[in-house]
Amino acid sequence: MLVTYDGIVISRRQVGESGVFIDILTDEQGIIEAMAHGANKINSNLLSSSALFSYSTFCMSKSKLRYTVNSAKPKFSFHEIGNDIEKLALASYFAQAVKFCTPSEQPQDSIVRFFAIALFEIMNGRSLGSVKSAFELRYSAELGFAPNLVACDNCGNYECERGMYFLPKKAKIICADCFNKEYDGEYVLLFPETLYAMRNIVFSPLDRCFKFGISEPAEKQLSSVCEKFFLNSVEKSFPALGYFKSLNGGDLRNL
Ligand SMILES: [Zn+2]
Incomplete structure (x- = not known):
């Protein structure tokens, strides 16, 4: 045939x-x-x-x-990616992730377009840390692990002056007014910029989910949150990710 x-x-x-x-x-x-x-x-x-x-x-x-x-x-x-070792390492991480998470011989929804956009963003000089975060969080959502980032899971507020907490294991956000300080699970108090970027990544159309501006401290927080969330969701580690982080002069290694 x-x-x-x-x-x-x-x-x-x-x-x-x-x-x-x-x-x-x-x-x-x-x-x-x-x-x-x-x-x-x-x-x-x-x-x-x-x-x-x-x-x-x-x-x-x-x-x-x-x-x-x-x-x-x-x-x-996308052969140009091969000319830059960091770009190649990041693209290889995405490839290992997609290979692990995509079943053989079963239809997928827009996976080729998503992967092509991710490679395009790597190739075209966007911050590799942001591309990595966007891939990890959006791909988690595409796989059905989307965190609820719309509003506080308790009171339904979209914003809170005292900040929003992200609970990665529960895949939801809780505002500072509702957050129980005795909660003994994992949590992160998000910078407003980090939450804004996370919402952009999850809710934008595919071709916009990589496009957001973010300051350096928030980008580091975003990177840490998205990586942990993705690896926990798929319950797997990837050799190319370790290699990519080893190339990043400590910037991403110590997150
Ligand atoms: Zn609340």
Whole structure:
């Protein structure tokens, strides 16, 4: 059977002299593992489409055992990410996260578009800390772990002069007037800017969720809150995340 899907290569491994197995992220079938014969040959017409983070239209044959790429037409190139080790580490973290969280051969809602926007934001010089936070929190929401950030879970107030607390394990916010100081679970008193950014990330259309301005202290808080929330939600750690943080000169390492 012949099938055609738009997708992004999120991992690849060489097979033999010149063949490559690629994992392609698609909306229609989740993650597809496909064989690209001869893709590592310098004159192969699959060379660029089988590269990591290639966004292409893949024409494949599907047998009982596997998909085989027959041809591919590039749609957009994110290869530039590979020129910067920090950008590559962050994109690799996103790829590992998506690979872990996306089932094989099951339809997904807009995952390719979301992943493409995230790669685009990495490539185009937005603060990597903010891109990472936006990815973690929005992806948590897309996976069904959305925290309730609309209003205080107790009194329904949208804002509070004394601040809002985020309770990560309960995935909700409580205003300072309602917060019980004897609460013994995890909590963070959010900077107003942090809450504003979190609401933007969760409630904006996909193409706007990465776009927000934030000061440095709030960005650090946002980074810490979003990372912990995401890793707790998916119950997994990712090697590329540790590597990305090790490259960040301590900025993100000590959060
Ligand atoms: Zn309240």
